[in-house]
Amino acid sequence: MSGFSGCPGSRTVEFKKEDSREGGAPKVPSQLRQWPIQLHLVSPAAPYYQGADVLLAADCVPFAMGNFHNDFLKGNALAIACPKLDGGQETYVEKIRAWYEEAKINTLTVMIMQVPCCRGLLATAVQAMQGSKRKVPIRYVFVGLQGEVLQEEWVET
Amino acid sequence: MKRLVDEHELIQRFIALVPAIAGRFDVESESGRKLILDGVDFIRSYADRTHHAKEEDILFAYFDPDLDILKAMLDDHRRGRAHAKEILDALERRDPGGIVENLFGYAEVLAEHIKKEDEILYPWMDRNLSTRQVGEMFARFREVDERFLEAREKYESFVGTLEETFLSRSAEVSR
Numbered sequence: 001m002s003g004f005s006g007c008p009g010s011r012t013v014e015f016k017k018e019d020s021r022e023g024g025a026p027k028v029p030s031q032l033r034q035w036p037i038q039l040h041l042v043s044p045a046a047p048y049y050q051g052a053d054v055l056l057a058a059d060c061v062p063f064a065m066g067n068f069h070n071d072f073l074k075g076n077a078l079a080i081a082c083p084k085l086d087g088g089q090e091t092y093v094e095k096i097r098a099w100y101e102e103a104k105i106n107t108l109t110v111m112i113m114q115v116p117c118c119r120g121l122l123a124t125a126v127q128a129m130q131g132s133k134r135k136v137p138i139r140y141v142f143v144g145l146q147g148e149v150l151q152e153e154w155v156e157t
Numbered sequence: 158m159k160r161l162v163d164e165h166e167l168i169q170r171f172i173a174l175v176p177a178i179a180g181r182f183d184v185e186s187e188s189g190r191k192l193i194l195d196g197v198d199f200i201r202s203y204a205d206r207t208h209h210a211k212e213e214d215i216l217f218a219y220f221d222p223d224l225d226i227l228k229a230m231l232d233d234h235r236r237g238r239a240h241a242k243e244i245l246d247a248l249e250r251r252d253p254g255g256i257v258e259n260l261f262g263y264a265e266v267l268a269e270h271i272k273k274e275d276e277i278l279y280p281w282m283d284r285n286l287s288t289r290q291v292g293e294m295f296a297r298f299r300e301v302d303e304r305f306l307e308a309r310e311k312y313e314s315f316v317g318t319l320e321e322t323f324l325s326r327s328a329e330v331s332r
Contacts, residue, residue, distance in 0.1 A: 135299060
């Protein structure tokens with residue numbers, strides 16, 4: 001028993017890692033193709049969203065996943081958000097809906113951490129779809145605290 | 158892929174009715190002949206033109222046409238079409254035996270075909286399609302669905318009516 005009784009997303013956990021040797025790992029090139037990336041800052045009308053496969057990642061995901069750039073970001077347009085801490089999330093629904101309807105994105109992949117508060121980001125994407133005139137396939141990826149993919153499915157919309 | 162599995166359900170409901178229909182239709186009456194014509198229309202317009210066309214024109218196009226499993230699936234489609242043609246030829250000859258034989262032949266081909274697709278082919282394809290391909294396929298399936306929306310409602314209603322007619326009659330007979 002840890003005695004912790006608060007939000008699982010705020011529970012303190014430490015992962016012991018062996019220090020990697022300096023200079024031992026090759027540099028991994030960035031796969032980011034755009035700026036900005038925060039959902040409040042991006043415009044759905046930006047050219048990199050038009051007809052794109054869009055990745056909407058919770059803020060913590062790229063830090064948890066060692067190979068986020070090559071495994072998930074490569075070839076996709078990106079936006080990041082935190083469903084627990086970000087304010088003004090009603091505009092998120094409108095922006096995501098504009099991706100579906102106006103930017104005519106091809107797919108949306110929502111990547112979230114396993115902690116319960118992160119589910120809100122997927123719920124926002126699904127809510128935006130419910131009021132959308134255009135349907136788009138939505139995939140979700142649940143990521144564990146150590147960066148492992150726990151579950152990956154297409155949402156039935 | 159889920160959409161294709163859902164479409165299989167209506168075809169499965171139709172082929173489940175074949176034993177009840179076989180032998181209880183009257184090839185000499187106009188209503189009996191209309192029932193067979195409507196059944197073949199379901200096979201050709203719904204199962205073949207809508208569902209199998211989605212597979213052949215859209216889904217299978219993402220894979221190597223020389224794959225044995227795709228050749229087997231296309232062969233099943235051809236066998237299904239051949240049975241539909243034989244049913245109409247038998248109707249023309251007023252041959253109830255030929256109609257029943259080919260109705261059962263169609264049901265057998267499709268039952269096995271659907272099982273192979275649901276349990277082996279679609280899960281395998283799902284694992285091998287990229288996210289971009291899934292998005293493209295989704296959009297193209299939607300175009301077909303929108304074009305055939307009224308037809309889908311018509312054929313759902315057709316199968317529902319057959320179930321009410323033949324399954325309730327079967328229940329009465331077995332009492």
